[in-house]
Amino acid sequence: MRRWPEKTVTYAFSTTDAEKKLDRILEEAKKLWNKLNVEGFKYKKLELKKCKARRSECMIIYYNNDGKLLTSVGLPPLDNNFEGPYMHLSDKEDVGNLNPVVNVAHELGHAWGLWHEHQARKWWGQSEVDEFWGGTLDGEKFMTADYHPERLKDYEVALEKMAEAKGLKSTEELTQEQINMLVRDQDTAKKYGFTAAEWMPLRLAGMHADEIFDGNSLMLYPSGAGGKGEVIFGDDGKVVEDKRLPILTYPNGERMPVKKMPTGEDVDRLVMIYGSNYRGVSRLHNDKSSKLKGLLKKVRSSMSLKAGDTEKGMC
Secondary structure: OEOOHHHEEEEEEOOHHHHHHHHHHHHHHHHHOHHHHHHOOEEEEOOHHHHHHOHHHOEEEEEEOOOEOEEOOOEOOOOOOOOOOEEEEEOOOOOOOOOHHHHHHHHHHHHHOOOOHHHOHHHEEOOOOOOOOOOOOEOOOEEHHHEOHHHEOOHHHHHHHHHHHOOOOOHHHOOHHHHHHHHHOHHHHHHOOOHHHHOOOOOOOOOEOOOOOOOOOOOOOOOOOOEOOOEEEOOOOOEEEEOOOOOEEOOOOOEOOOOOOOOHHHHHHHHHHHOOOOOOOOOOOOOOOOOOHHHHOOOOOOOEOOOOOOOEOOO
16 A cells, blocks of 8 residues: 555545535535544545546545445555546445534545554454364454344345355355355455455455554444345434344444544554655556656555445445
8 A cells, every 4th residue: 555645635525416415525524524624644646537637646526325334445456457536425324424524534544554453463363263264363352253244235145156156056055165265365255246245354465453442433334234124213313223243243242333433543653654844746657658656566665454345334
């Protein structure tokens, strides 16, 4: 991941309709991160044409009405598949943190460079010693027995996709080993578009978690994110009852609640990533003749496992 030059997220809306539906929500979400302002973090809105002209360093924001929330983390690394930073937003109220403004603030955390708090490998412990998770899990905050990917709305669809891809007649023919890969291996989950990819513990991949677990982090999912079940709202728009099944809970059964804003630790992590004096240099690398392109592909930042990409019904 690369950091945004000049501590400035540059963006444009994909359409005038997207801007009409999302601009106010985005502005309110920015305010939830206002503690970053004094550290020099800024936003710059461009016309779509100008954004496309510098696509490698300009985020395009897309609108959808089905609850999809998906954002690239920071500026993606330079490779042949790189198209540019993106953000898919929705104004649905019954997903994620049950508040469109808070959901967009969570996505801004991704855009700046944060990964999911709950996916940091160091917080997870194995409930059974013979479980395979691509390496030992010896944490204590979350236990694998309390992880229930089968409660995700798209679980059955993911099973069907896997069975079809393997030429099977039904999902009943899938082996337990194949199902385990679907719910425990991020690459496999992503291959079949399964949102468990945003819940399971990640491989280290050169990233490190914070020293202290932040249970109030905006980048920590509420337990019901993406889960089966409805959310009931009152006439005043407030949540009356959240019936979404929990995907992950603490070992004592306690659920992770919906969030309202970033914590001081969320803000501090971004300040640490960018540094108080970080300015950066714009490196437009879409030009294949650029002599810097090969070198810049090796550039990576020190990151925290707070936040990550998300899918429909997630955040």
